[in-house]
Structure formats: C-alpha cells, structure tokens
Amino acid sequence: MNAGPIYTVEGVTKVYRTGEVEVRALRGVDIEIGAGEFIVLLGPSGSGKSTLVNILGGLDTATEGKVFFRDEEITGFGDRELTKYRRDHVGFVFQFYNLVPSLTARENVSLVTEIARDPMDPGEALEIAGLPRDRHDHFPAQLSGGEQQRVAIGRAIAKKPEVLLCDEPTGALDSKTGIRVLEALAQVNRDLGTTVLVITHNMAVGRMADRVIHFADGTVARIEENEKREAPASIAW
Amino acid sequence: MGVLDRKLMRDLVRLWAQVAAIALVMAAGVMTLVLAVGAQRSLFETREAYYERNAFADIFATATRAPERLADDIAAIPGIASVETRIRENAVLDIEDMLEPASGMLVSVPDDGQQVLNQLSMRLGRLPSPGHPAEIVVNEPFANAHGFEPGDTLSAIINGRKRALTIVGVALSPEFIYVVPDLMPDDRRLGVVWMSQTALAAAFDLDGAFNAVSVKLLRGQPPEPVIDEIDRLLEPFGGRGAHDRDDQQSHAFLDAELTQLQAMSYVLPPIFLLVAGFLVNMILSRLIALEREQIGLMKAVGYTGAGVAWHYMKLVIVIALIGVAIGIAAGTYLGRGLTRLYGDFFHFPFLIFRLSLDVYVIAITVSVAAATLGALRSVRAAAALPPAVAMRPPAPARYRRLFGGGLPFISLLPQTTVMIGRNIVRRPLRSLFTSVGIALSVAVLVGSLFSLDAVEEMIDITFFSAERQHATISFVHKLPADALYEVERLPGVMAAEPARMVAARFRNGHLERRLSITGKPAGSNLSRLLDVDRQEVTMPREGVVLTTALADILEIGRGETIEIELMEEHRETVQLPVSAIVESYIGLGAFMEIEALNRLMREGPSISAVHVTTDASQIAALYEAVKNLPMVGSITLQRASVAKFRETMAENLTMMVTIYVALAGIIAFGVVYNGARIQLSEQGRELASLRVLGFTRGEVSWILLGEFAILTVAALPLGWLLGYGMAYSTAEGLATEMFRLPLVIERSTYAWASVVVLVASALSALIVRRRIDRLDLIEVLKTRE
Structure with missing residues (x-):
C-alpha cells in the first residue's frame, strides 16, 4: 500500500497578516504521506490542520518550507x-458541499469530467459515492444534505484523482448520514487506491484511518498509527 | 446622524463603483434634460427679446410695383399695428478677395433712418446718410467672413448696372438671423445689403412705389384675415401672396432648431431614467438579499417595517440626488456652451441665459421618482420580511431544466454553457431588462448618428442626383429663350439648360400653398426629377409635377386635378392634372415642361434662369464674365456651397459623435457593470468552488461574463430596431416644409453603434473580471451562503 510518499512536507510555516495582527497558522511542519494512505487530521480549531490541507491542495501557499507532490515542489508553483x-x-470535498445549484447531480459531476484527462462516467462516479440512480437528475435544492455530500464526493472522485482532500465532510450532517458519507470515502480509498485526507473534529473518525495526525498550535503534536482500520459502520458518535 | 445613517454612508462608500455607475446614468438623463430645455429656452427667449426690441414684423408680402399710397390702405386693415414698405431686390456682388461672385439681398431702409419694423442692430458704423446713394450697411456674418469694416468698398451689379458701394455700417437684423444662399449656409457667399430707399428706388425705377411690405399685428390678432386682405390689396400690383413668420426663412429655420432641442428633451431623458430605475432595482434587491440577517436583527430589536424601508429608500434617494447634482451641473454648463454655440452660429446681438428653476425641480422629482419606483419592490419585500424568517438563510434558488430537459442536444453542451443558460432563464425579467438596457444604448447611437447618414443622403440626392448643375444663373427679369445661347457662350460653360419660374398659388379645396412653378425642358439632364426610389422621372408634356411634401400638404395624388392661380402677367386661374409625384427633401416644389408653362402664360419661349455645368480650369474667367453680365440678377454655386457645408458638418461631427458615444457608453457600462457585479455577488461562492476544482480564471470568468456576452449580442438586433424607431420619429418630428430628413440608416451606422456598445460592455466586463481573478478560494470552503 505504501508505494513511496505522495506528499513530502518539509518545515512548512504559514503566517497570515491581517492588518496589524500576525497569525502563525503553521510553525514548521514536517510529515510524509504515503500513496494510498487514509489519513485523518485531528485537532482543535485554529490548530493549523485546514491550513496544511489548503497548502497540500494548492489553494494556499506556504510562507516558508517546501511541499513536494511526488517529486514536484508545489510550493514554487504560480x-x-x-x-x-x-x-x-x-x-x-467540502463541509458545505459547494455544488453548483443550477446543475443537476449528474451535471455537477460532468462539470469536472469535462475538464479531466481520463475521467470515469459521471453516473458511475455517483454510484461509487452512493447516490441512488433515481436521484442523478435532481438539482441540489431537491437533495438532502447527505445526498448532496455524496454528489460532492462523486464529483471529487470522477476525475480519478490521486488525492482526495476532505475538510469536515461530515460536519454539517447527522451521524447516520455522516457514516454513510465516510463509507463512501473508505470505499474510494480501498477500490481506487486514492490517498484520502480527512479533517475532522470527531475523534471517533480516527479509528477508520491508517494514521491519525494530531495538530496543536500549528504543529504536529503526535502521529497515531492504527494496527487495524475499523469499518465506518462500527464507529459511533 | 443616527447609527442607521452611518451604516447608509458606509454602504454608499462600499458600493461606490456601482453607485457611481447608476448615478452617471441618471446624470446623463438629467444632463440632456437640463441641457436641451436650457438651451431651447435660452434661444427662444433670446429670439423673442430680439424680435421684440427690433420690432420684427408678423406678415411679409411682395409685389411687382405697388404705389406708396397703398401703405395707408394696408395700415387701415383692422388688427394692424404698424406697416413699413420697402424695396427688396437681388444683386450680384463682386468682392475683391473672392474669385466667385456672391449674392446680395438688397433691402431698403427709410432715408430718415427711422425704421419702423425689422430694425437693425448696428454693430459698427452708421446707417446710410440721405443723399449718398452709394452708402450701404452689410450684415455682420458677411462682413466677418470678408473682414469688412466701415470704409471698405465692394461692387454690385444692380439691375444690370455695375455700381461701386461703400460700407458705412455693419448690422444684425431679426429678419436675417439665419440666411442661406443656395440651401446651404455660407456666410461668404451671401450678403444682406441695406441701402437707402431713394437709392434703391432710383436703381429699380420704383420712385413713389414699393415691392415689399412688412406688417406688425396688434397683440392677439390672428394673421389669416390680414393676409387675405393684403393679398386683395396687392393683387392689382403683382402681389405674390403674403405670408406670416412660419414661411419666413430665418424664422422657420430657427423654429426647426428649437423643435429639435425640444425633441431631445422628450426622447433621451426617459431612456436614461428607465435604465437607472432598473439598475436601482437590481442593486437594491441584491443588497437586501445580502442583508437579510441584518434586517431580521433590526426588526428583532424593534425597528418597524416602515423604518427599515425608509432606511433603504434613503440609500436610493441619495444615489438619485448624486446623479441629479452631476446632471444639473453638467447640463447647466453644457447648456450655456450650447446656447453660446447657437448664438455664434445664428448671430444674435445678445444672448439671454435662462436658468430654468422649474426644470431643476422636474429633474429632481423625476429622477428620485424613477429611483424610488425601481426600488419599490425590493424595499416592500424587506419591510414585509418577518424577523424570524429574515434570520434564516433564504430558500435555495430553484432552477429548471432548459425546455423541461426535452431537448437532447442540451446534454451535449458543456456544463458551463448549461449554467449560463439556466442563469439567464432563471431570472427572465432581469435578463430581459439587461438586454433591453443594452439595446437602448445601441438605439441612442443609431437614432442620433443616423442624422449624419440622412444629411449625406440628402446632399447626395439633391446635389448629385437631382440638381446636378454646378451653378444656376438667374436673370433680373425673364428673357427670351435666346438668352440660353448667350450663357452657353460664356467661358467655362460646358452644358446649359434653361428654367422658367412663375409665382403661383396651388389650391385643392381649402388647402393652399404659395410657391413658384419651375419650368424645365423635357429630358433635362442637369436639373432632374427623381421619384421616391431615386429613379429619374421624365418630365411629362402635360400637367404639373408635384413633390411628395407638397402633394401631402395639399392632399392630392397623381391623376387628380389641381387649381393653380398664376400670380404673374395675366393672373389666370387654371385647372391642371397632377401628372407625377417626385421626391425632394428641400422645400416644396412644382414643375412643368417649360414650353407648356410658357403656353400657359400665353408667352413665347421665355426663360428666367440657366443651369450650367462648368469647366473647373476656366472657372475664373466664367466668374469674371458673370460679374459683368448686366442681365444676371443672382448666381447660386451649388457645388461650392456643398463643399462648404461638408466642412462645417465635419467640424461639428466630432463633438456630436463624442457626446452620443459617451451617453450610449454610460448606459451600456452601467447596465453590464452592475449586472456583472451583482451576478458575481450571487455566484461568487460557486465560481470560487469551481476554481478550487481546477477551473482556470478564464473558464470561471466565462461562466459569469458569457451570460453578459450573450445578453449583449441578443440586445444588438433589438437595439437596431429601437434605433430605427427613434430615427423614424426624429425624421418625422423634424420634417418641416423647408426640409426633411430622409430615413436612411447606413449599415456602417448600425455597425458602429454595435461596436461602441460591445466595447463599453467588454470594458465593464474586464473590470469585473479583475474581481473574479481575486476570488478568495479558502473563504469559500468555510462559509455557506
């Protein structure tokens, strides 16, 4: 499973300046993430986990340090x-799904497959994500929160990405729906070999991961390795 | 200042770009209103005051030779305040600094200098003194064109005799505010020359007689009965029919200008206010949607619905007042400039600026009303929103599949295009108004710039298709047809064609018009007749040919019979069939075959003018010959005048085009910029999400701006149509008996209008595009709308 690191993070710091206030969101983070790993990032609000994921996802840039995606240094990208x-x-995959309201479930997925290099069929992606076939042509406003999140997962995996970054994917959902969303993520990780990083406040979710990275005050406090990953269904909160 | 007012000020500052765009659209409307009404009133007041101070006459009449005692009979007509008899003739002027001959309008002034009517405003020098027949006063524009001052001299061929004249004064007259030599204005080529009555009487054998009379009416006296009575009195003396100010060239032309200004104040401001109202509606409904929770909070802490409504209304009123302030300032400033421009063009001795307070009040009222109406719906919704509902997020937008998902090709379209389509369809009214707003800016351009096409067409038809002669030499009196050969023999004359003019009165039932019948030879090649399709009409041997404008006025068609009262020689009244209708954009016209006209007058072959084409290389010799030909009464140089007119047009063109392009640009910019900003506010989160998913800036921008590209392109044909409608009503509104604008819009005008609007839209899109580029990708993951 661990066929070399997909991410190598070396001494990454991130400083936000808003007006006269300086916030050090990350203070020198060093980690490696292996391809195909299922990682859960835990930690209180403001501990830096989202900042790290944003940098890994190419949404934000590091103030100092380097991040490699395989052999490429993405910290140097424009x-x-x-x-x-x-x-x-x-x-x-976002906490609030961020679907395009003017497109149906299938179209939201097509939106991404149209610009991807070797995508899967949008319907197939939605089925892997667990959205029933009869809901594929519904608009987001006609779907429940859990269904919308499954569309978001379908949209995220349809282009067969190497990494799936999920920021609080179950944050807006009740536990029963949340578990079904986590099952979908686990299935993607297992069947497609996609590396999955999940940010959560929920300690219990950590039990389904290969590794749990604990954040505190902008640094990695500790890393927990699970001997055995539990099935999402057995997790309760 | 209350806390809510402080919020209002901050909202204004935050939304400054959109506020400015709306305020500018309003300002454009207010500006055109203040400008047009201000200039119109100033000119009108100036003209009225000028007429009043200089005793401009109400009725004008001419005759061949009427005895001076007739003046008492005319004065005895009930309703007449004062009468002045005069001598009016034409002359050819020979001016040292000018190769070509100029035309002179000779007008007598009483020997004692006591003018009763149409008094001169002396600008330099004095009136001619009694006993000095060579002393003259000339009109100021003519003097300025040649740099004449008192003491300068010029020569004139007066009734066949060459005379040296000395300028003793330069003057302006209410009678000649605007004078044109050959249908086209050219101050160099037309001089008004005032001479003493005795001198002119001697030159034209009119001792103890007059050939022109002006009459001032008592206040409230209708002109018609007086005109009839004057006609009756002058008839035995060759009276050619009296007319009121409406048929006086200078007055009628000024009236046309005033009408044009008035039309501008009726047409343009409503367009801008309509667009501004729509923009206010758009921006306010978005602002209220964004501030839902704040509205809920305000209500929860005890503000009333009316209080909330008033808060938002104040925002709108402030925007309107900003627009009004800019508009009034610009309109007043430009209005003065325009009045001054008119003043220079028309040569008034003074200018009266009218600050029209009522217009300011109207401007404020209608602008605030337009903004308030635009805001009404969203403000009412805000007032009605229950606090508990307001604090919850709004219901998600509902989208429909295009055409119910029934069209298979839609599934083949890229999803980004589907998004654009569904956004347009989801808010059909907003999309429609956006397109209509853009279309109006196209229409403003087409509807105003078409006049350039129309004038060009008018020149083309009149001077290059119909009246193809280079010059027309008119004789003092009618001459035997042999005179044609004399003209043909002049140096530089390449071709010559005769014409005969007879004053007449045309009657169909109670409808009546006074004008000359022009006799032309059948198959004439220079001065031709054209039908409405610009095809040449062969002059019929029988009957009379009327221009469309005259036929419309007399309500007569081809094949019908018209009554013509000939007002020269035997003064017979005849019935003639209308044998053809021809098109002409300048004046009214009636034509007959020249031999038929001569037969009708029971005369042998006679001519009163000759049309010629000239050889440019011998033009100097021709001019020299004409200046010394005693039989010549006047000469019109059509080609020279057209060239001069084009020159003047070109000078004004840049300014006119700049103003209308700016006005249209403001509308297009205001509509697209505001629309795109609001769309960005609504879709910003969606677009940022797409950026996160790997869409490029360009792809994301297209989703938003593509919608406006489609709405703009869809607006173009509608704009052309609306512009055609505006052009049509402009042409109709400006049509007078003196001239009409052909309704011609070149393709290039449509094209330019479209280009201007596309560029304005693209510019506003580019500005919004910069904001799309700066979308915060991280924020979007953390928040929900």
Whole structure:
C-alpha cells in the first residue's frame, strides 16, 4: 500500500497578516504521506490542520518550507500551475458541499469530467459515492444534505484523482448520514487506491484511518498509527 | 446622524463603483434634460427679446410695383399695428478677395433712418446718410467672413448696372438671423445689403412705389384675415401672396432648431431614467438579499417595517440626488456652451441665459421618482420580511431544466454553457431588462448618428442626383429663350439648360400653398426629377409635377386635378392634372415642361434662369464674365456651397459623435457593470468552488461574463430596431416644409453603434473580471451562503 510518499512536507510555516495582527497558522511542519494512505487530521480549531490541507491542495501557499507532490515542489508553483495541479491530481470535498445549484447531480459531476484527462462516467462516479440512480437528475435544492455530500464526493472522485482532500465532510450532517458519507470515502480509498485526507473534529473518525495526525498550535503534536482500520459502520458518535 | 445613517454612508462608500455607475446614468438623463430645455429656452427667449426690441414684423408680402399710397390702405386693415414698405431686390456682388461672385439681398431702409419694423442692430458704423446713394450697411456674418469694416468698398451689379458701394455700417437684423444662399449656409457667399430707399428706388425705377411690405399685428390678432386682405390689396400690383413668420426663412429655420432641442428633451431623458430605475432595482434587491440577517436583527430589536424601508429608500434617494447634482451641473454648463454655440452660429446681438428653476425641480422629482419606483419592490419585500424568517438563510434558488430537459442536444453542451443558460432563464425579467438596457444604448447611437447618414443622403440626392448643375444663373427679369445661347457662350460653360419660374398659388379645396412653378425642358439632364426610389422621372408634356411634401400638404395624388392661380402677367386661374409625384427633401416644389408653362402664360419661349455645368480650369474667367453680365440678377454655386457645408458638418461631427458615444457608453457600462457585479455577488461562492476544482480564471470568468456576452449580442438586433424607431420619429418630428430628413440608416451606422456598445460592455466586463481573478478560494470552503 505504501508505494513511496505522495506528499513530502518539509518545515512548512504559514503566517497570515491581517492588518496589524500576525497569525502563525503553521510553525514548521514536517510529515510524509504515503500513496494510498487514509489519513485523518485531528485537532482543535485554529490548530493549523485546514491550513496544511489548503497548502497540500494548492489553494494556499506556504510562507516558508517546501511541499513536494511526488517529486514536484508545489510550493514554487504560480497560479496557473496550481490550477493545473488541482485540476489533474486533487479532489476536494467540502463541509458545505459547494455544488453548483443550477446543475443537476449528474451535471455537477460532468462539470469536472469535462475538464479531466481520463475521467470515469459521471453516473458511475455517483454510484461509487452512493447516490441512488433515481436521484442523478435532481438539482441540489431537491437533495438532502447527505445526498448532496455524496454528489460532492462523486464529483471529487470522477476525475480519478490521486488525492482526495476532505475538510469536515461530515460536519454539517447527522451521524447516520455522516457514516454513510465516510463509507463512501473508505470505499474510494480501498477500490481506487486514492490517498484520502480527512479533517475532522470527531475523534471517533480516527479509528477508520491508517494514521491519525494530531495538530496543536500549528504543529504536529503526535502521529497515531492504527494496527487495524475499523469499518465506518462500527464507529459511533 | 443616527447609527442607521452611518451604516447608509458606509454602504454608499462600499458600493461606490456601482453607485457611481447608476448615478452617471441618471446624470446623463438629467444632463440632456437640463441641457436641451436650457438651451431651447435660452434661444427662444433670446429670439423673442430680439424680435421684440427690433420690432420684427408678423406678415411679409411682395409685389411687382405697388404705389406708396397703398401703405395707408394696408395700415387701415383692422388688427394692424404698424406697416413699413420697402424695396427688396437681388444683386450680384463682386468682392475683391473672392474669385466667385456672391449674392446680395438688397433691402431698403427709410432715408430718415427711422425704421419702423425689422430694425437693425448696428454693430459698427452708421446707417446710410440721405443723399449718398452709394452708402450701404452689410450684415455682420458677411462682413466677418470678408473682414469688412466701415470704409471698405465692394461692387454690385444692380439691375444690370455695375455700381461701386461703400460700407458705412455693419448690422444684425431679426429678419436675417439665419440666411442661406443656395440651401446651404455660407456666410461668404451671401450678403444682406441695406441701402437707402431713394437709392434703391432710383436703381429699380420704383420712385413713389414699393415691392415689399412688412406688417406688425396688434397683440392677439390672428394673421389669416390680414393676409387675405393684403393679398386683395396687392393683387392689382403683382402681389405674390403674403405670408406670416412660419414661411419666413430665418424664422422657420430657427423654429426647426428649437423643435429639435425640444425633441431631445422628450426622447433621451426617459431612456436614461428607465435604465437607472432598473439598475436601482437590481442593486437594491441584491443588497437586501445580502442583508437579510441584518434586517431580521433590526426588526428583532424593534425597528418597524416602515423604518427599515425608509432606511433603504434613503440609500436610493441619495444615489438619485448624486446623479441629479452631476446632471444639473453638467447640463447647466453644457447648456450655456450650447446656447453660446447657437448664438455664434445664428448671430444674435445678445444672448439671454435662462436658468430654468422649474426644470431643476422636474429633474429632481423625476429622477428620485424613477429611483424610488425601481426600488419599490425590493424595499416592500424587506419591510414585509418577518424577523424570524429574515434570520434564516433564504430558500435555495430553484432552477429548471432548459425546455423541461426535452431537448437532447442540451446534454451535449458543456456544463458551463448549461449554467449560463439556466442563469439567464432563471431570472427572465432581469435578463430581459439587461438586454433591453443594452439595446437602448445601441438605439441612442443609431437614432442620433443616423442624422449624419440622412444629411449625406440628402446632399447626395439633391446635389448629385437631382440638381446636378454646378451653378444656376438667374436673370433680373425673364428673357427670351435666346438668352440660353448667350450663357452657353460664356467661358467655362460646358452644358446649359434653361428654367422658367412663375409665382403661383396651388389650391385643392381649402388647402393652399404659395410657391413658384419651375419650368424645365423635357429630358433635362442637369436639373432632374427623381421619384421616391431615386429613379429619374421624365418630365411629362402635360400637367404639373408635384413633390411628395407638397402633394401631402395639399392632399392630392397623381391623376387628380389641381387649381393653380398664376400670380404673374395675366393672373389666370387654371385647372391642371397632377401628372407625377417626385421626391425632394428641400422645400416644396412644382414643375412643368417649360414650353407648356410658357403656353400657359400665353408667352413665347421665355426663360428666367440657366443651369450650367462648368469647366473647373476656366472657372475664373466664367466668374469674371458673370460679374459683368448686366442681365444676371443672382448666381447660386451649388457645388461650392456643398463643399462648404461638408466642412462645417465635419467640424461639428466630432463633438456630436463624442457626446452620443459617451451617453450610449454610460448606459451600456452601467447596465453590464452592475449586472456583472451583482451576478458575481450571487455566484461568487460557486465560481470560487469551481476554481478550487481546477477551473482556470478564464473558464470561471466565462461562466459569469458569457451570460453578459450573450445578453449583449441578443440586445444588438433589438437595439437596431429601437434605433430605427427613434430615427423614424426624429425624421418625422423634424420634417418641416423647408426640409426633411430622409430615413436612411447606413449599415456602417448600425455597425458602429454595435461596436461602441460591445466595447463599453467588454470594458465593464474586464473590470469585473479583475474581481473574479481575486476570488478568495479558502473563504469559500468555510462559509455557506
């Protein structure tokens, strides 16, 4: 499973300046993430986990340090290269789904497959994500929160990305729906070999991961390795 | 200042770009209103005051030779305040600095200098003194064109005799505010020359007689009965029919200008206010949607619905007042400039600027009303929003599949295009108004710039298709047809054709017009008749040919019979069939075959003018010959005048085009910029999400700006159509008996209008595009709308 690191993070710091206030979101983070790993990032708000994921996903840049995606240093990329990197390699799942309201479920997926290099069929992606076939032609406003999140997952995996970055994917959902979303993520990781990083506040979710990275005050506090990954269904919160 | 007012000020500052765009559209409307009404009133007041101070006459009449005692009979007509008899003739002027001959309009002034009517405003020097027949006063524009001052001299062929004249004064007259030599204005080529009555009477054998009379009416006296009575009195003396100010060239031309200004104040401001109202509606409904929670909070802490509504209304009123302030300032400034420009063009001795307070009040009222109406719907919704509902996020937008998903090709379209389509369809009214707004800016351009096409067409038809002669030599009196050969023999004359003019009165039932019948030879090649399709009409041997404008006035058609009262020689009244209708954009016209006209007058072959084409290389010799030909009463140089007119047009062109392009640009910019900003506010989160998913800036921009590209392109044909309608009503509104604009719009005008609007839209899109480029990708992941 661990066929070399997909991400290598070396001494990354991130400083935000808003007016006169300086916030050090990351203070020298060093980690490696292996291809095909299922990683859960845990930590209180403001501990830096989202900042790291944003930098890994090419949405934000590091103030200091280097991030390598395989052998490429993405910390040196400009906007155009970052856009291409996101387009070709990264799938995102957001807390609030961020679907296009004017497109149906299937069309939201097609939106991404149209610009991807070797995408899967949008219907297939939605089925892997667990959206029933009879819901494929519904608009987001006609779907429940869990269904919308599954569309978002379908949209994220349809281009067969190497990495799936999920920021609080279950944050807006009840536990039953949340578990079904986590099952979908686990299935993608297992069947497609996609590296998955999940940010969460929920300690229990950590039990389904290969590794759990704990964040505190902008640094990696500790890394937990699970002997055995539990099935999402057995996780309760 | 209350806290809410402070919020209002900050909202204004935050939304400054959109506020400015709306305020500018309003300002454009207010500006055109203030400008047009201000200039119109100033000119009108100036003209009225000028007429009043200089006792401009109400009725004018000419005769061949009427005894001076007739003046008492005319004065005795009930309703007449004062009468002045005069001598009016034409002359050829020979001026040292000018190769070509100029035309002179000779007008007598009483020997004692006591003018009763049409008094001169002396600008330099004095009136001619009694006993000095060679002393003259000339009109100021003519003097300026030649640099004449008192003491300068010029020669004139007066009734066949060459005379040296000395300028003793330069003057302006209410009678000659605007004078044109050959249908086209040229101050160099037309001089008004005032001479003493005795001198002119001696030159034209009119001792104890007059050939022109002006009459001032008592206040409230209708002109018609007086005109009839004057006609009756002058008839035995060759009276050619009296007319009121409406048929006086200078007055009628000024009237046309005033009408044009008035039309501008009716047409343009409503367009701008309509667009501004729509923009206010758009921006306010978005602002209120964004501030839903704040509205809920305001209500929760005890503000009333009316209080909330008033808060937003104030924002709108402030925007309107900003627009009004800019508009009034610009309109007043430009209005003065325009009045001064008119003043220079028309040569008034003074200018009266009218600050029209009522227009300012109207401007403020209609602007605030337009803005308020535009805001009404969203403000009412805000007032009605229950606080608990307001604090919850709004219901998600509902989208429909285009055409119910029934069209298979839609599934083949890229999803970004589907997004654009669904956004347009989801808010059909907003999309429609956006397109209509853009279309109006196209229409403003087409509807105003068409006049350039129309004038060009008018010149082309009149001077290059119909009246193809280079010059027309008119004789003092009618001459035997042999005179044609004399003209043909002049140096530089390449071709010559005779013409005969007879004053007449045309009647169909109660409808009546006074004008000359022009006799032309059948198959004439220089002065031709054209039908409405610009095809040449062969002069019929029988009957009379009328221009469309005359036929319309007399409500008569081809094949019908018209009554013509000949006002020269035997003064017979005859019935003639209308044998053809021809097109002409300048004046009214009636034509007959020249021999038929001579037969009608029971005369042998006679001519009163000759049309010629000239050889440019011998033009100096020709001019020299004409200046010394006693039989010549006047000469018109059509080609020279057209060239001069084009020159003047070109000078004004840049300014006119700049103003209309700016006005249209403001509309297009205002509509597209505001629309795109609001769309960005609504779709910003969506677009940022797409950027996260790997869409490039260009791809994301297209989703938003593509919608406006489609709405703009869709607006073009509508704009052309609306512009055609505006051009049509402009042409109709400006049509007078003196001249009409042909409704001609060149393709290039449509094209230019479209280009201007496309560029303005593209510019506003580019500005919004910069904001799309700066979308915050991280923020979007953390928040929900």
